[in-house]
Amino acid sequence: MRSLCFLLLLGLAPAFAAEESPPPPREIDGPIMARVIKVRDGDTVEVEAYIWPLQAVTVAVRLRGVDAPELKGQCEAERATAREARDRLKALIGDGPVHLRRVSGDKYFGRVLADLATETEPDLGQRLLREGLVDAYDGGRRRNWCATVGSLPHTPPAKG
Template identity: 55%
Template sequence: MPQSSLFGYRLVLLLVGASFPAASTLAAEPRIAGPVAADIVKVRDGDTVEVEAHIWPQQVVRVAVRLRGIDAPELKARCDAEKTAAIAARTRLTALLAPGGVTLSNISGDKYFGRVLAELNTADGTDVGRALLREGLVVAYGGKTRRDWCKTRPTPHSAGAATGHAG
C-alpha cells in the first residue's frame, strides 16, 4: 500500500475510533505525526475547535480537536471570573485562527467526547496552544487535575509552569 494511502487509512481509523467510547481507548495510543491540513469550522471554547481535516484529495473528515498540552477555563463556569476568562480565551483563539487554514500534528485519540487531541498551527506557523500559554489565557495541562479557575487565574509568566505539557 502506498505511504499516502496508509496515512489516510490510519487517520480515518483514528478519527472514526475517537467517535466511539470503546474504540477511543484503543485509538488513544497511536499517534499520527502530521501535518494534516484542515479548515476551522467552529471555535467551541479556548482549547477545542471543530475542523474539516483534509485527509486526502477530495476527502474531508469533520472532527472536534482538543488542543494538546493546554487547559482553558470553561464557558459553563462555576464563577464569574472563570466565565470571563473563558470568553477571553475563546475570543483570542478565534482571532489567532481567523487568517486561514491550519495544520494538525501530533494527532491522537482523546479520552473524552469522541474528539482527537492535536497540536494546531496556523498558516503562518504559529502554534496556537503555545501562543495562548504565553499570553496567560490558558495553563499547561498534562491530563491530570484541572486548575480551579475560580481561585486562581494564570499570568503570562506562570501559565507554562502548571502541570506539564503532554495534554
C-alpha cells in the same frame, strides 16, 4: 483423523499470524490541513480535516498541552477568562487553514488531541499559554479557575 486435522491447523497458525495487519497508529505526525468550522472554547475547535484528496472528516480537536477555563464555569471570573481565551484563539486562527500535527486519540469519544498551527503561528496552544489565557495541562487534574483566575500571569494579547 481429528488429531491429524488439528496438527495440520496448528502447523498453519504461524503462517496466518504473519499475514495479520499491523495495529493502527496511535499517533499521526501530520501535518493535516483543516478548515476551522467553529472555535468551541479556548482549547477546542471543530474542524473539517482533509485526510485524502477530496475527502474530509469533521472532528473536534483539543489543543495538546493546554487547558482553558470553561465558558460555563463556576464563577464570572472563569467565564470571562474563558470568553477571552476563545476570542483570542478565533483571532489567531483568522480565516486561513490550520494544520494539525501529532494527532492522537483523546480520552473523550469523538475528539482528537493535536498541536494546532497556522501559517504564521507554529503552535496555537503554546501561544495562548505564553499570553496567560490558558494553563499547562498534561491530562491530570484541572486547576480551579475560580480560586486562581486573579493569579494568572496574564498579559494583553499581542497583535497578529
